[in-house]
Amino acid sequence: MMSFAANLVKARSHLVIVAGLITASALIASIEANEPGTLALRTFGHSALDPATQRAAAYAWAQIPAEQRTPELEQIAARLGAETAPAPALGPKEAEALLRTLAVREAQDKAKAGAKAKVGAH
Amino acid sequence: MTFYFERFEGRRPPEPLPKSAFNEVSWQYLATINLILGIWYLWWRWMHSLNYDALWFSLPLVLAESLAFVGLVLFTYNLWSTNDYERRPPPATIGDCTDSAEDTRPLSVDIFIATYNEDEELVRLSIRDAKAMRYPHPLTLTVHVLDDGRRATMRAVADEEGVNYISRTNNVGFKAGNLRNAMEQTSGDFIVICDADTRPFPTLLERTLGYFRDPDVAFVQTPQWFYDLPEGRTLTETWGAAAGAPGRLLARGIERIFGEIRVGEDPFVNDPAMFYDVIQRRRNRANAAFCCGAASLHRREAVMFVALRAYAQSIAGASAEKRSLLDRIRGRKSDPAALALARWQAAQAEELTPYKFHVSEDIYTSIVLHRDTERRWKSVLHPEVESKMLSPQDLLTWTIQRFKYAGGSLDIFFNDNPVTKPGLTLPQRLMYLTTFWSYLGAVWNLVFLVAPLIYLFFGVAPVSAYTSDFFAHALPFLVFNELAFMVGTWGVSGYKGKVTYLASFPLNLRALWAVVRGKQIKFPVTPKERQAGNFVHLVWPQLALALATLAGLAWAGLQVALANPTYSLGGLIANGFWGLNNIAAMAIMVRAAFWKPDWESE
Numbered sequence: 001m002m003s004f005a006a007n008l009v010k011a012r013s014h015l016v017i018v019a020g021l022i023t024a025s026a027l028i029a030s031i032e033a034n035e036p037g038t039l040a041l042r043t044f045g046h047s048a049l050d051p052a053t054q055r056a057a058a059y060a061w062a063q064i065p066a067e068q069r070t071p072e073l074e075q076i077a078a079r080l081g082a083e084t085a086p087a088p089a090l091g092p093k094e095a096e097a098l099l100r101t102l103a104v105r106e107a108q109d110k111a112k113a114g115a116k117a118k119v120g121a122h
Numbered sequence: 123m124t125f126y127f128e129r130f131e132g133r134r135p136p137e138p139l140p141k142s143a144f145n146e147v148s149w150q151y152l153a154t155i156n157l158i159l160g161i162w163y164l165w166w167r168w169m170h171s172l173n174y175d176a177l178w179f180s181l182p183l184v185l186a187e188s189l190a191f192v193g194l195v196l197f198t199y200n201l202w203s204t205n206d207y208e209r210r211p212p213p214a215t216i217g218d219c220t221d222s223a224e225d226t227r228p229l230s231v232d233i234f235i236a237t238y239n240e241d242e243e244l245v246r247l248s249i250r251d252a253k254a255m256r257y258p259h260p261l262t263l264t265v266h267v268l269d270d271g272r273r274a275t276m277r278a279v280a281d282e283e284g285v286n287y288i289s290r291t292n293n294v295g296f297k298a299g300n301l302r303n304a305m306e307q308t309s310g311d312f313i314v315i316c317d318a319d320t321r322p323f324p325t326l327l328e329r330t331l332g333y334f335r336d337p338d339v340a341f342v343q344t345p346q347w348f349y350d351l352p353e354g355r356t357l358t359e360t361w362g363a364a365a366g367a368p369g370r371l372l373a374r375g376i377e378r379i380f381g382e383i384r385v386g387e388d389p390f391v392n393d394p395a396m397f398y399d400v401i402q403r404r405r406n407r408a409n410a411a412f413c414c415g416a417a418s419l420h421r422r423e424a425v426m427f428v429a430l431r432a433y434a435q436s437i438a439g440a441s442a443e444k445r446s447l448l449d450r451i452r453g454r455k456s457d458p459a460a461l462a463l464a465r466w467q468a469a470q471a472e473e474l475t476p477y478k479f480h481v482s483e484d485i486y487t488s489i490v491l492h493r494d495t496e497r498r499w500k501s502v503l504h505p506e507v508e509s510k511m512l513s514p515q516d517l518l519t520w521t522i523q524r525f526k527y528a529g530g531s532l533d534i535f536f537n538d539n540p541v542t543k544p545g546l547t548l549p550q551r552l553m554y555l556t557t558f559w560s561y562l563g564a565v566w567n568l569v570f571l572v573a574p575l576i577y578l579f580f581g582v583a584p585v586s587a588y589t590s591d592f593f594a595h596a597l598p599f600l601v602f603n604e605l606a607f608m609v610g611t612w613g614v615s616g617y618k619g620k621v622t623y624l625a626s627f628p629l630n631l632r633a634l635w636a637v638v639r640g641k642q643i644k645f646p647v648t649p650k651e652r653q654a655g656n657f658v659h660l661v662w663p664q665l666a667l668a669l670a671t672l673a674g675l676a677w678a679g680l681q682v683a684l685a686n687p688t689y690s691l692g693g694l695i696a697n698g699f700w701g702l703n704n705i706a707a708m709a710i711m712v713r714a715a716f717w718k719p720d721w722e723s724e
Contacts, residue, residue, distance in 0.1 A: 009381030013617030014608035016380075017703075018601050024699045025593040028692045 057082040125244065126719065127350040127512060135347045135507035139399050139613045141204055152606035153198045159599040160191050166595045171585045183573050183584040186566035193563055194603070196556040201400060201610050205407035207502045210332035214259040216311055219334040219421075230262035231327060232310035236300050238270045238293075240318035242279045249283045251321040251509075252314075257328050268304045270296070297415075298477035305476050310422065317416040319512040326508040330419055333502045340424035340491045340499035344417045344506070345398035348513035352719060354387030389717040390520045391622040391710065392513040395614050402503045408549035411503035412488035412557075416511060424499050428490045429476040481643040482530025489534065489554065493545030517657035517715050521629060528561050528626075528633035529643030535561070536637050560623070564630030571627065571667055574701040578674030581681065581688030588692035621707035628663040657715040668708040671701040 008015075061082035064073065077083050167187060173180040217225035233252045237245050245267060252265045265285040269276045272289045280287035290303045301315070312334065316322065330342045355363075357377055362370030377383055405411040413420075478486040491499040514520040534540070535558040541551045576582050585592050607616065636643060658665070675698055681689040 005381075007613050010613065010615040011608045012380050013615070014604040018604045020699060021597055021600050021604075024695050025590075025597045027695050028588065028593050029590045031691050 054081050126515075130350045133349045133510075135345075135349070135510065136395065138345075138403075138505035138507075141206070142612075145609060145612055146203055149606065149610040149612075150202065152602060152609055153202070156599065156602040156606040157195060157198060159602050160194065163595045163599040164188055164191055167585075171592065171595075173583055173586050176582045176584070179573075179576055179582055180584045182569055186569035189566045190563065190570075193556075193559045196552060196559055198606075198610075199552055200556045201404050203407060204404050206403070206505060207333060207406050210335045212258055212328045212332050213335050219311070219331075220337050228260040228262060229312065229331065230310040231264070231312045231314060231331075232304075232308045233263065233265045233314045233316060233322075234268055234301060234304050235265065235316045235318060235320070236268045236270070236297055237276065237318040238300075242273070242275050245276065245318050246279050246283060248316060248318060248321050249280070249285050251323070252316065253283070253285070254324050255322055255327050256324045257331075261327070262310070263327075264308070264310060266304055266308060268300045270300045295475065295477075298475065298480065298483035301477045301483075302475060305422070305426075313420045313422055313425070315415055315418050315420065316509070317511065320416045320509050321511065322417070322509040323507075326417075326419075329506060329508060330504050333504070334419075334421055336500065338498060338500045339421065339502055341413050341418055341420045341488070342502045342504050343402065343411055343413050344419075344504045344508040345402075346394050346414065346417050347507040347510050348392050348394070349510040350512050350515075351388045351392060352386060352717075354384040354389075357383040357385055360385040386717070388618070389710075389714045390514055390517065391618045391714075392520070393618075396611065396616055396619050398503065399505065400611050400614055403505055405553050406503050408547070408553050409498075409500050410492065410550045410553035411501045412554075413484040413501070415484040417509045418484070424491060424497075425476045425487065427497065428487075428494050428499070431494070432475075432490065480530065480533070481526050482534060485531065485557075486534060486538075489538075489540045489546075492550055493540060493543070495545055515719065517660050517711075517717075518655070520714070521660055524626060524629055525633055526643065528564075528630045529636055531557060531561050532634055532637040533643055534558075561630055561633070563623070564627045564634060567624050567627045568631065571624070571704050574697040574704065575667075575670055575674050577693055577697045578671070578678040578701060581678070581686070581693075583693055588690055588696045592692075592696070618710065621703075621710055624704070624707045625664055625711040661711050661715045664708040664711045668705045668712065671705050671708075675701055 057077070057080040061077045061080075069077075074083075164184075164187065167184050172184065213219050213229060215226045216229055217223045217227075219229070233255075235245060235248050235252065249265055249267065253263075255263065257263070265283075267276060267280040267285060267287050269280075269287065269289045270293050272291075277287045277289075288304050288307055290300070293299065295302060305313070312331065314322070314326070326344070330344060333339050333342050357373040358370055361373040365372075373383075402411045402414075476487075477483045478490065480486045488501060492501065514523055539558075540546050541555045541558065546554065573584060577584070633643070678689055678694050678697065682691055682694050
């Protein structure tokens with residue numbers, strides 16, 4: 001009869017897979033907690049946002065005076081990569097980028113809401 | 123003459139897994155939670171996670187997951203509990219095995235050793251072991267060599283060993299035909315079926331004939347055990363040889379954490395412990411263990427009984443067709459002369475086939491016996507190994523063997539499906555469906571193998587988002603699945619078997635395609651000697667898939683690094699983990715193609 005330890009060795013593949021699954025999930029959870037991407041920022045050196053949105057965030061951050069920068073706002077700015085991004089002056093290009101980004105976001109939100117409504121109707 | 127396996131003569135088979143009530147209850151508890159979580163996960167997948175922007179991808183995947191879940195439910199049912207058949211002492215007379223207790227004649231047993239082109243000296247070893255079987259009561263034991271190769275040299279070996287030699291002028295029905303020919307020329311109460319390399323232990327008869335005290339037991343299957351499986355080398359030995367002291371040190375550290383890791387052990391994943399000691403053994407409770415040919419014992423009466431009934435039924439069916447044809451031609455009804463003529467013609471055309479002429483004659487015969495509603499024949503999986511045999515030593519032989527298994531099973535499923543036809547009990551239907559479903563699984567396995575590639579190369583996700591919501595639903599199910607089957611198969615390592623099943627997708631798909639097109643699955647004899655040559659051509663789909671997944675991982679990693687908004691880090695992690703699992707599965711098959719035994723290089 002085989003010992004518990006010997007059987008455990010035979011079962012190690014299950015344990016390795018479980019460990020792998022938990023690790024992968026922990027990574028995702030960590031990424032989500034910092035949505036949309038402090039971890040990505042740390043890992044890859046830039047925000048998970050597309051460049052146009054990041055510039056908009058950086059502009060917004062730059063407009064907030066130092067005395068009004070609460071810890072929460074600082075956290076949001078870090079999450080968006082606004083702290084590290086150069087703050088642009090709001091020229092016509094930046095304004096256009098901001099407008100277009102917001103339009104894309106709005107369209108995406110609409111599509112998502114439509115899909116959810118469809119599922120709900122079924 | 124020396125054989126490569128002589129060095130393994132001293133090996134002893136493993137003991138059957140011990141029955142543990144605690145283990146069984148734990149497994150059932152975990153399995154129940156696992157199935158509930160699975161249903162919850164699938165509900166979420168269908169209702170809340172579909173990517174409506176890519177339904178062409180999202181739907182096939184969720185469908186594949188659902189079909190795989192059906193397989194999981196069936197497999198859980200198969201493994202639910204172990205109810206070994208009651209052991210009984212070896213019978214002294216044939217009366218002990220039938221309803222007529224007054225018959226005091228000693229038992230007579232025929233050992234059939236079926237051969238075609240195997241080395242005569244290999245068969246000699248099997249003959250000698252068969253002759254050496256012991257029994258506590260008087261017994262008429264006759265060993266027969268069934269030579270479909272019609273070789274004078276084989277006959278000479280049989281004569282030298284003092285056993286009966288049986289041959290025939292043709293090879294109709296291949297192994298099943300060979301067995302039928304032998305049955306016509308012998309009369310033992312019980313038949314032991316052996317392949318050319320099956321070497322029974324002395325205990326085979328004394329431990330198994332007792333089951334036949336139940337007059338309804340038709341056959342007993344004993345586990346097949348390959349005593350020549352390559353045992354490989356430990357990781358410490360392998361890395362030590364490759365990288366000296368640093369390699370040895372590192373490997374020792376790894377083995378200290380994970381236990382002994384053997385490199386090159388059982389490269390073709392032939393170890394049948396999972397199949398016999400877990401899957402087949404747990405079918406005893408549903409009277410659904412099926413015959414696998416070699417190392418099985420059959421009650422002649424049972425095999426002949428169902429064969430005669432099938433013969434009579436086919437004559438009746440065929441004669442009815444012919445009679446109706448004659449009636450139409452001659453314009454007369456109920457003509458006795460026409461009836462007699464039709465029966466005679468039908469009897470000429472039909473053949474009595476105790477073992478169905480089919481590539482999977484063993485499982486087919488089991489189904490025929492189980493479906494007999496009048497006698498309700500029983501089958502037994504005896505848990506102890508009672509013989510030893512040789513395993514495929516190269517990928518070509520392995521492929522031929524597995525293709526036969528897959529093609530034969532699928533052929534039964536599509537053309538004479540016992541699950542939908544009358545005869546079987548519900549538990550038996552579920553058990554047989556489990557077998558067939560596992561072969562159909564090649565279709566959804568292909569989806570599972572391709573799915574991560576689509577994300578890695580194109581950034582198209584099958585779920586609406588790889589967020590913690592996805593993992594909150596998937597993780598509990600996946601974790602409990604691993605834990606449940608770890609406990610459910612405690613004592614047997616199932617990882618290699620699981621990934622080989624995944625990696626066998628080209629072979630199983632080919633078998634499925636052949637059956638769907640109505641092509642007959644051939645009966646090639648599985649070679650007993652190692653085939654020389656390169657077998658990379660047999661694994662090109664696995665190799666291509668592994669390389670594509672690797673390339674996809676690199677590509678997607680680059681896209682995430684470049685902040686391509688189509689990709690997400692969550693998606694990369696999920697698909698990366700999935701893809702690596704697929705690569706590990708493919709790697710086992712690819713390595714098997716290059717494997718060479720130690721004795722070949724010595």
